[in-house]
Amino acid sequence: MIRVTNLQKFFGDQLLFNDVNLTIGEGEKIGLIGRNGSGKSTFLKMLLERDDSKGGEIECHPSVVIRSLEQNLDFGAPTVLAQVCSALPADSVHEEWRAKASLMGLGFEEFDFDRPPFEFSSGFKIRIRLAETLVSDSHLLLLDEPTNYLDIVSLRWLEHF
Numbered sequence: 331m332i333r334v335t336n337l338q339k340f341f342g343d344q345l346l347f348n349d350v351n352l353t354i355g356e357g358e359k360i361g362l363i364g365r366n367g368s369g370k371s372t373f374l375k376m377l378l379e380r381d382d383s384k385g386g387e388i389e390c391h392p393s394v395v396i397r398s399l400e401q402n403l404d405f406g407a408p409t410v411l412a413q414v415c416s417a418l419p420a421d422s423v424h425e426e427w428r429a430k431a432s433l434m435g436l437g438f439e440e441f442d443f444d445r446p447p448f449e450f451s452s453g454f455k456i457r458i459r460l461a462e463t464l465v466s467d468s469h470l471l472l473l474d475e476p477t478n479y480l481d482i483v484s485l486r487w488l489e490h491f
C-alpha cells in the first residue's frame with residue numbers, strides 16, 4: 331500500500347534520520363518505537379503529508395487515504411453524536427450505529443450523545459476526534475502516542491477495533 335525508500339529528514343543542516351526503508355501493507359498494524367526526539371512524530375507527519383521533498387521516496391497510490399487525529403478541538407455540530415456522524419463517509423451517512431459504537435468504546439455514555447462537544451474536557455474532546463477518525467474511511471490511521479489520552483479500557487477497545 332505504501333513504500334518508503336531511503337527517506338531523509340534534515341532540520342537546517344542537522345540530519346534527523348536517513349535511510350528509512352519500509353513497506354506498509356493493507357491491514358497491517360505497526361508500532362513505531364524510539365527515543366524521545368528521535369523523529370517518530372516527524373516521520374508520521376511526513377507520511378501523512380507524503381512529504382519526500384528532502385530526499386528519498388514515499389510511494390503511495392493517490393487513492394490511499396491516510397488520516398491522523400485532527401488537532402483542532404473546535405466542533406461545528408451541536409451534539410457529540412452529530413459531530414461524529416458528520417465524519418461518516420458519504421455512502422454510509424445512515425450508519426449512526428457506527429458512531430455510537432465508537433463513542434461507547436471510547437468511554438462515552440448514551441446520555442452524552444446529545445450533549446454539546448464543548449462541555450467535555452480536552453481529553454474527551456480528543457476522543458470525539460478519534461471517534462470521527464474511526465468512522466471515516468481511511469486506509470491508514472496514524473496515532474501518535476494514543477496512550478496519552480486514553481484510559482486502559484478505551485485502549486483495549488481501540489486495539490480490538
Ligand SMILES: Nc1ncnc2c1ncn2[C@@H]1O[C@H](COP(=O)(O)OP(=O)(O)OP(=O)(O)O)[C@@H](O)[C@H]1O
Pocket residue numbers: 341346364365366367368369370371372373
Ligand atoms: N520544525 C522543527 N524545526 C526544527 N527542529 C524540529 C522541528 N520539529 C522537530 N524538531 C526536532 O526534531 C527532533 C525530532 O522530533 P520529533 O518530535 O519528531 O521526535 P519524537 O521521536 O516524536 O519525540 P517524542 O518521543 O518526544 O515525541 C527533535 O530534536 C525536535 O526538537
Ligand SMILES: [Mg+2]
Pocket residue numbers: 370371372474
Ligand atoms: Mg513525538
